Amino acid sequence: MSNRKKTPLIFKHLFLAVSSILFVFPFIWMILSSFKTSSEVLQGSFWPKEFHWENYSEVLEIIPFHTYIFNSFYTSLLITIYVLISSALFAYMLAFYKFKGKELTFGVVMATYMIPGAVSYVPVYVMLAKMGILNTHFGYIISLAVSVFGIFYLRQAFLKVGYEIVEAAKIDGASDWKILWKIVFPVTRSSFVTLGLVTFIENYNNYIWPALVLKDNDKKLITNGIADYFINSSLGRDWSHIMVASTIATVPLLLVFLVLQKWFLSGVSDSGIKG
Template sequence: MWNHFAEAWQLAPFGQYIFNSSFTAIIIVLIQVLNSALIAYAFTQFTFRGKNVLFAIVLLTYMLPAAATYVPSYVILANLNMLDTYEGLILSNAVSVFGIFLFRQAFMQIPKELIEAARMDGAGHFLVLWRIVYPLSKPTFISFALISLVQNYNSYLWPSLIMNSAEKQLITTGLRQFFIQEGAYGIQWPLIMAASTFAILPLLLLFALAQKWFINGISDQGLK
């Protein structure tokens, strides 16, 4: 019933929860895309001693269970006085090993002749990355950004460990708090379903928009 949406919205600050999740997820995605692209570019375009060993070490960190990193990450944030802060949440998620691997695989498919021609014309590495590499691997950028945004928006366990202030709760932890508050909402399933709709609505809008961008990215891969 429509009145359940209005009632659920008034019982908890879902607008603030959605803003917190969207804001932190977008910042994290921007940082991850930037550093993943830069690191992948270095692995594919630079030649230096120990490159393969270094990449293997990066991949090995991806094999660690996420829960195994929570204690040392918590201690580091505590020493930096970044617990219960947006900065701590963003910093602790600033690097994506999956993004580095994904971009590296995409960059390896780009013809080296294009990059060599750009370098001969005097283009620097950042210009090559922006004008050559990025347009030819745009679908990879869009796909990773979408995956990372959904993952960070839906993140629950780690934010619940380091974020304690009510005004800084993400939508996942806020929804759980709404569910268990005073033991009442656990039996009010219409309100729970309405609140869950608030949580997934931004993702539905994201998929509707990202589908168009993804198709445009695929159709813009022709060599010019």
């Protein structure tokens, strides 16, 4: 290769390295801070003078982590499954059905995407209260079981599959459910994984809505748990403890990401259909 090609490659790598550091820095800083004393965190030195491992045992004694993490993990998982199914069904209809008012339906769905989430808090809260499922995980999960982004995202992925394959499957004798499950899903699997991961992380990190809906201590999620114990508490803020709690809370997400990253990164490379 000529020099003309090499130079920009170095710049590219440099750019990627710098931006990677920018993104990963807060994360590293959080982990390192979890070993510092509270005052050291505020002083802003990068490396801890001394590693205070006891921070971890202290924090694990203070709050019921296993309950919170379990709550967060399983509600996020169920929400993710619901979102994947509901988005897939809705997107299938939008991508492959022909009916009057399809564009309008899609338009209305997309329009709701523009409404800020906070606007729906009050009406959904009232609805959950009337149904008597406020302060239950079921109510919380149901209120998040449909994602407009998910519908939009899967619709775009499904459109790439192509109409003819679906028609071919129909003539081969497949029902809509079979087409979705045996043809469309395998072809768009990476989109499902991506949507699943994004949904899981989003719900695992969700803070305001669960704080409004889930009141009992044993039902709270990890985000609200950390906030209650360390930020809104009367004990004052112990920053090193907050960092410890945040670090522990991140572990399940990292695990999920590590397991699925192959799919997450593979993108939509397997959709080569036309010759």
